[in-house]
Amino acid sequence: MKAVTWQGKKDMRVEEVPDPVLKEPDDAIIKVTSTGLCGSDLHLYNILGPFMTPGDVVGHEPMGVVEEVGSGVSNLSVGDRVVIPFNVCCGHCWMCDQGLFSQCETTQNHEYGTGASFFGYSKLYGQIPGGQAEYLRVPFANFLPIKVPEGPIDDRFLFLSDVLPTSWQAVEYAAVPDGGTLLVVGLGPIGEMCARIAMHKGLRVIGVDLVPERLSRSQSRGVEVLDLKAVGNVGDAVRDMTDGRGADSVIDAVGMEAHGSPIAAIGQTMVGLLPKSVSVPMMQKAGVDRMAALYSAIDAVRRGGTISIIGVYGGQSDPLPLLTLFDKQVQIRLGQANVKRWVDDIMPLLTDDSDPLGVEQFATHRLPLAEAPAAYKNFQDKTEGTFKVVFQP
Numbered sequence: 001m002k003a004v005t006w007q008g009k010k011d012m013r014v015e016e017v018p019d020p021v022l023k024e025p026d027d028a029i030i031k032v033t034s035t036g037l038c039g040s041d042l043h044l045y046n047i048l049g050p051f052m053t054p055g056d057v058v059g060h061e062p063m064g065v066v067e068e069v070g071s072g073v074s075n076l077s078v079g080d081r082v083v084i085p086f087n088v089c090c091g092h093c094w095m096c097d098q099g100l101f102s103q104c105e106t107t108q109n110h111e112y113g114t115g116a117s118f119f120g121y122s123k124l125y126g127q128i129p130g131g132q133a134e135y136l137r138v139p140f141a142n143f144l145p146i147k148v149p150e151g152p153i154d155d156r157f158l159f160l161s162d163v164l165p166t167s168w169q170a171v172e173y174a175a176v177p178d179g180g181t182l183l184v185v186g187l188g189p190i191g192e193m194c195a196r197i198a199m200h201k202g203l204r205v206i207g208v209d210l211v212p213e214r215l216s217r218s219q220s221r222g223v224e225v226l227d228l229k230a231v232g233n234v235g236d237a238v239r240d241m242t243d244g245r246g247a248d249s250v251i252d253a254v255g256m257e258a259h260g261s262p263i264a265a266i267g268q269t270m271v272g273l274l275p276k277s278v279s280v281p282m283m284q285k286a287g288v289d290r291m292a293a294l295y296s297a298i299d300a301v302r303r304g305g306t307i308s309i310i311g312v313y314g315g316q317s318d319p320l321p322l323l324t325l326f327d328k329q330v331q332i333r334l335g336q337a338n339v340k341r342w343v344d345d346i347m348p349l350l351t352d353d354s355d356p357l358g359v360e361q362f363a364t365h366r367l368p369l370a371e372a373p374a375a376y377k378n379f380q381d382k383t384e385g386t387f388k389v390v391f392q393p
Ligand SMILES: NC(=O)c1ccc[n+]([C@@H]2O[C@H](COP(=O)([O-])OP(=O)(O)OC[C@H]3O[C@@H](n4cnc5c(N)ncnc54)[C@H](O)[C@@H]3O)[C@@H](O)[C@H]2O)c1
Pocket: 038, 039, 040, 041, 042, 043, 162, 166, 185, 186, 187, 188, 189, 190, 191, 208, 209, 210, 211, 214, 228, 253, 254, 255, 256, 257, 258, 259, 260, 292, 293, 296, 309, 310, 311, 312, 335, 336, 337
């Protein structure tokens, strides 16, 4: 089959790889019909090379049709239409029982001290072949796949794999008080979906980014937008809009590759050039994140407010202004999304034909897999109006 494979820094290639096969009795194989390209894939593309092996199949936002099931699969049938969550989780361990699916104890990665495995996401997360491919092996098939109805186009349900539950969790964790104001830092796919969900819940949303098309997309849906390049200091601009206090809650939807952190950017580049024996321990121990977005969040949140970090960070000793965090009495919640935890909350908004979250108009590009190398580059560079790419293998 054809699949998008990591070959080196900024080098994704579509290659012919062996078809996946059933390995365990509760495995299923799905034929992928749509599969998203995510900001998290850009971290593999750009920074997390030390944890990748050339040939790794990437992608973690797939949906499709069940092609084959193992002998132990009883509640999924060939032909079912399914979305596959990015967390590879068993559904019956202690963590899964708490709804902490991204911490599943059956798939935690002890060698790297990390949580549950993810599809297509480096040795840190199990090196499981990913979903930007024609076919995907799905473990725990009695639990993991989300069955979705026939009828609407794939995009109605596709974002249940990651964008929707991730953004839903970010808004939940932000704990915005009734009538409160949420600041969303970063208006990529995740930040914009956070804003859509928060507005659906009736909250006031301010959003900040630096890409003009992204600002106007969010503005057209009712977000009060701030252009990072124009405002200078985000905290001051937000205080001006909130009686001098700051936002009740802030979501950091940027993560480790924030614009405006020149020293860390040089560090990330240097780590990427080192041999793996040196770069892997450096990535795990050193502070290598670009922190500009998180610093904006810490400055712009009001005293006693909440920061919800959904952007991915990877450094172990990043400098944090603890004095400010302590003095302002800030609460912080963060982590990978527990996808299945939120599906029942989100599904009614997707089966509603009025499409309240606008998911059918969310993607900007629907492309064949063969165009993946250019799509990665355009998404990284934010060129060609690239916002959310969906591959249709
Ligand atoms: N926690 C999870 O489970 C989870 C799941 C999916 C994605 N993510 C993470 O969410 C983040 C966003 O993902 P995405 O798909 O929206 O990617 P993206 O890269 O398209 O979005 C990031 C946005 O932040 C903007 N930005 C950069 N620096 C900024 C700054 N200093 N201030 C304000 N805006 C800035 C960029 O212009 C861009 O629009 C990534 O870190 C991704 O890895 C986390």
